[in-house]
Amino acid sequence: MKRLMALLLLVSSLAHAGDVTVHVQGMVCSFCAQGLSKKFQSEKAVETFKVSLDEKVVQLKFKQGQNLTDEYLKEVITESGLNVEKIVRSGS
Amino acid sequence: VKRFFVLISLAFFARAEAHPVAFKGAIGLMAYQQADMLEWQALYSVTNRYSLGVDYIWDTMEGPARRLLLARVNWLAHRWNGSDHQANIYVSAGGGAAFLTGATQGAGLGGLEADYETRRVYFSGKTQGIFTRGSGYWFHQLRAGFAPYLGDYEGLNTWLIVQLQSFPQASADKLRVGPVLRQFYKNVLWELGVSSQGAWSFNFMVHL
Numbered sequence: 001m002k003r004l005m006a007l008l009l010l011v012s013s014l015a016h017a018g019d020v021t022v023h024v025q026g027m028v029c030s031f032c033a034q035g036l037s038k039k040f041q042s043e044k045a046v047e048t049f050k051v052s053l054d055e056k057v058v059q060l061k062f063k064q065g066q067n068l069t070d071e072y073l074k075e076v077i078t079e080s081g082l083n084v085e086k087i088v089r090s091g092s
Numbered sequence: 093v094k095r096f097f098v099l100i101s102l103a104f105f106a107r108a109e110a111h112p113v114a115f116k117g118a119i120g121l122m123a124y125q126q127a128d129m130l131e132w133q134a135l136y137s138v139t140n141r142y143s144l145g146v147d148y149i150w151d152t153m154e155g156p157a158r159r160l161l162l163a164r165v166n167w168l169a170h171r172w173n174g175s176d177h178q179a180n181i182y183v184s185a186g187g188g189a190a191f192l193t194g195a196t197q198g199a200g201l202g203g204l205e206a207d208y209e210t211r212r213v214y215f216s217g218k219t220q221g222i223f224t225r226g227s228g229y230w231f232h233q234l235r236a237g238f239a240p241y242l243g244d245y246e247g248l249n250t251w252l253i254v255q256l257q258s259f260p261q262a263s264a265d266k267l268r269v270g271p272v273l274r275q276f277y278k279n280v281l282w283e284l285g286v287s288s289q290g291a292w293s294f295n296f297m298v299h300l
Contacts, residue, residue, distance in 0.1 A: 026172075026177075027178075053211060053242070079139070080115040
């Protein structure tokens with residue numbers, strides 16, 4: 001049972017590793033969205049952070065073995081006054 | 093085109109006005125100046141829905157100099173976030189003291205503001221009243237602007253705006269129309285405007 005739980009945790013962890021692209025609604029003004037930089041650039045789990053106003057996405061790359069949950073990403077973006085449309089994770 | 097506006101910004105300094113509520117935890121500092129008015133404002137966004145702050149206003153619009161020191165709260169009443177636009181309605185209220193020639197009185201503030209913007213166009217309307225015993229001082233503003241190029245998140249953004257301001261209680265220039273150059277770079281925003289009467293205005297804002 002313990003091995004099964006460990007395996008599930010490992011699979012879950014791998015599934016959440018890699019890059020994340022968050023599609024954001026309302027991100028039309030860079031000055032108004034600077035809260036994203038303030039928050040994500042101070043996150044220890046984040047290796048690189050990029051915002052594309054053209055594509056209306058926030059792209060995050062995590063450090064090896066680290067991650068941020070979808071719930072946390074939604075919280076940060078909502079607290080910046082924006083809405084999350086969808087979160088796409090890639091790589092493992 | 094972008095390089096041209098970078099040069100413009102370096103040549104002129106800056107002026108600004110932005111949303112009265114920013115991201116959670118943001119500290120917004122603003123300084124606005126025109127010939128007959130000066131305003132300093134410090135706001136703290138407790139959440140992304142409301143901010144608390146202090147407003148200091150000096151003006152000579154009705155003749156004698158008047159100073160106001162007000163505590164204020166700004167509330168984001170509603171926001172529409174779309175894939176290519178954002179629209180907002182803000183309500184502001186406050187209270188404090190008015191320092192008039194030879195007298196100090198209580199003062200109150202009420203305001204309503206709405207805006208709509210995409211990356212290319214921008215519209216806003218604002219009305220604000222400041223009340224002391226026996227008198228009220230109103231300010232109304234309409235703005236329409238467009239971005240001559242689409243700025244990046246990390247780059248210099250430029251807006252060309254036409255502004256209509258009404259100061260019903262002013263002793264002169266009750267209606268002021270003119271262009272405003274608005275620019276922002278990362279967390280710093282500035283605006284430089286000129287009215288049809290030839291009066292310059294300058295505004296600066298930073299989000300910490």
